[in-house]
Structure formats: C-alpha cells, structure tokens
Amino acid sequence: MAGLRGLAGASPNILSWGSMKALSTRDRHQAPDGGKRRACRPCNFWEPSLLRGRGLRGNEEEDKMKTQRNIPKLRGKTLSYRRETKPRPQYRYGSDIPRMMSDYRLRQIYTLKNVKTRSIRPLLLRQKIYERTLGLRKEGKSYKEIQRSILAEFNEWLGKSIISLSVRAKHKPNGKVIQVKKDGYWFGYVVGTILSDGRFSKHSEQADIELRVKDTEYAQTFAQALAKIGLKPAINQLTDGRLQVRAQTAELYHILKYNQWKTYINADKQVKLVLLKGFFDGDGIALFPSFVNSNKQLLTYIESLLKELKIRASPSSLIAKEGERRWNSQKKMWMHTKKDVYEILIHPEDYQRFLEVVGTPISRKRYLIELSIRTIQSYVDVIRSSNDWRRVCQKLRVAIGRNIKKKKDY
Numbered sequence: 001m002a003g004l005r006g007l008a009g010a011s012p013n014i015l016s017w018g019s020m021k022a023l024s025t026r027d028r029h030q031a032p033d034g035g036k037r038r039a040c041r042p043c044n045f046w047e048p049s050l051l052r053g054r055g056l057r058g059n060e061e062e063d064k065m066k067t068q069r070n071i072p073k074l075r076g077k078t079l080s081y082r083r084e085t086k087p088r089p090q091y092r093y094g095s096d097i098p099r100m101m102s103d104y105r106l107r108q109i110y111t112l113k114n115v116k117t118r119s120i121r122p123l124l125l126r127q128k129i130y131e132r133t134l135g136l137r138k139e140g141k142s143y144k145e146i147q148r149s150i151l152a153e154f155n156e157w158l159g160k161s162i163i164s165l166s167v168r169a170k171h172k173p174n175g176k177v178i179q180v181k182k183d184g185y186w187f188g189y190v191v192g193t194i195l196s197d198g199r200f201s202k203h204s205e206q207a208d209i210e211l212r213v214k215d216t217e218y219a220q221t222f223a224q225a226l227a228k229i230g231l232k233p234a235i236n237q238l239t240d241g242r243l244q245v246r247a248q249t250a251e252l253y254h255i256l257k258y259n260q261w262k263t264y265i266n267a268d269k270q271v272k273l274v275l276l277k278g279f280f281d282g283d284g285i286a287l288f289p290s291f292v293n294s295n296k297q298l299l300t301y302i303e304s305l306l307k308e309l310k311i312r313a314s315p316s317s318l319i320a321k322e323g324e325r326r327w328n329s330q331k332k333m334w335m336h337t338k339k340d341v342y343e344i345l346i347h348p349e350d351y352q353r354f355l356e357v358v359g360t361p362i363s364r365k366r367y368l369i370e371l372s373i374r375t376i377q378s379y380v381d382v383i384r385s386s387n388d389w390r391r392v393c394q395k396l397r398v399a400i401g402r403n404i405k406k407k408k409d410y
Helices: 002-009 019-023 048-053 061-067 103-110 123-138 143-154 160-167 187-196 218-229 250-257 259-264 269-283 296-308 348-357 365-386 391-407
Strands: 197-203 208-215 234-239 243-248 292-295 317-320 325-328 331-334 341-345
Touching: 123 143, 123 160, 123 250, 123 348, 143 160, 143 325, 143 348, 187 208, 187 250, 187 259, 197 250, 208 218, 208 250, 218 243, 218 269, 250 259, 259 269, 269 292, 269 296, 292 296, 296 341, 348 365, 365 391
Parallel strands: none
Antiparallel strands: 197 208, 208 243, 234 243, 292 341, 317 341, 325 331
C-alpha cells in the first residue's frame, strides 16, 4: 500500500501495465488515500496513451481530465474502453458471390442489414418452404444444395438441422397451430361472416377472429360454425349490450389476410352457397333483400356467385359517400360514414328463389324476406313496367320500414 501511495504523488505517466500488474489485487482495488474499497477497475490508473498502443481507446474528455489531475482526485471515476475494430465490408447476395463460397459466409451475408430477417416466418411462407424442401430432397439434392436453393427462391436461410427434421418428418411448419377444416358447409359460413360483419387481427404473436353483434341467434350460429371447423370460440357480454364471439386461429388469419380463401371457396359449389348465407347474415338487408358493403370488389364477387345460382341482381351502386352525414335511428344521433358504401339489390321476382337456395338461419331476417315476398305481389306490374326497378324497391323499403318500426312486430 505504501508503494501505491508513493506512486500516487508522482505523475500518472509513470504508471504502466507492468507497474500495475506488480501490485496486489487488494492494492489495485483500494483507494490511494486509504479510503473505502470501491469496485473500480485497475484501468482507472492506466495511461491512456499506453492503452491506445494496445489497441484500446477511451473517452477524450476523461483522458484530458486524467492527465491534468493526480490519481487521488480520480477516485470513483471509471473510464470505459473498447477495442478498435475495422468496419466489416457490406456484401449483398447475388451473382457477385463466388460459387464455392462457404456456408458460414453465406449465412453472414444473409444476416446483414440489407436482407430482411425475421424471428418467426409467416405461416404460409413456412408451408411453402417446407413443401419445397421435401421436393428438393426427393430429387436427390444434398443439404447444402437445398440451403442454396431456398436462399435463392425465398431469400430465407434454412439451417441444416431444420432440413434434417423436415426430411425425417419430425418437424412440421404448423407447429402448435390449430388446424382448421377448410372444406364443407361451416367453413364457408365462417368466411362469409368475417368478410361481412366480422374482423380479424393479430397482436402479441396471437391471431384472433371476432364478431360483435346484438342478435343472440346470430352470435350462437357463428359460434357453432367456429366449433364445427375445429376452433374453440368464447361468447362474452360487452358493456354496450352486444355479444362478442372470439376465437384464436393463426391459420384462418393468414388465409383471410392474404386472400387465400377463394381457392377453398371456389373448389366446392355448396361452400359458395354457404358463403352467401354468412355474408347475408352479416351485411345483408332482409327487407327487400340486398347486400351492402364498402368493398366494391367483394360485392362484384358476390354478384358473380348470384349469377351462377341464376338469381338476378343489380350491379353495385354507390349509396353513401365517404364523410356523408346520416341519421342513425338505433343510436339516435348523426354519424359520418368512414368509407364509400355500395349496394347490390336482388330482383323482386327472385326473392322466393333466393330464400329457398341461399336462405338464412336467423328467424328475424327470414320473416322480413317473407314479408317482402307478400308485399311485392301487389307491385309486380309496376316493377315490370318501370325502367328503374331499384328505385321502386327502395321507396317500398322506406315506407314499410317506418310502419314496422312503429308497430315493432318483428
């Protein structure tokens, strides 16, 4: 300790690595003036110029303060040093990469900032990579050749362990994802309901589908459809009186987000019918039946499905512009529309066919369709003679709707 106190009064330039190494561990971690021990590093007493000579550098302001003051006054201050390293050259994956480059170097190139990396790949991408990996292995490709092919096609680096597990059928891209039954009656109803009145979202690596309605019969039907396709729905009561039907499903979320549902819907004619039924239950008007939605392309697809069933319908027409002010009779307040709203009207002479072929499981809407059929019988001649039958139906809907609201008999 005496040797350290003698050094403390001298210039700090005489302290070197050899002199500090000669001191004991206790002396190096004790203050030179005999104060308390501090968890300070021996580098507090090192000469910055010597550190730079060894490939280290420190803060310039701290270095100036250290050279101007003696060692006892530097007690409690810690300098931070790090090794000087040369910046790595930036590479890109492309034709300029040597053909015989090592796999380690290819992985280094892939993980650079110019290539987008993910912790978890999307489900559909994992399925495509999995199928492509099995196909390349059946062709007799080695693991290294599979890695290069996957990187060239999908811009994704696949480890050899993942390839081995996939080939030996010990790894599947779905993992713990709940498998959804994508064929049959109930799948079409679920897709039609979500596209019309439902919603799908993703948060915290969980994907949810949700429906919020006041009609108890509608909520129970949708929950039953979710259970039939393999999901576990939950029905909750919200504070505003609506019912919330919610289920977690990553596979169905990706199918809806990336518009993969048409491949399953168009494969079966019966599923198309049920899609119309679910869409009508969500965004359909039962009194003088029509479909209403803000997605014009989706309504065009609905119109094509109706033509396949030989049900006549009008082309989609704009009924409300974005930002338009309208009176909401249910909430009893003025509201502004957020998007353009379009409508497709069913021809009055095809109401009976629409009820028989498409129909609806909701008794309230079924009653309104039957009421429309009875009402339209008195106006058949007027509709046939009129050039614009849509305007006639809209006027009848307003007149009858007001009487129904007054009587409240449905």
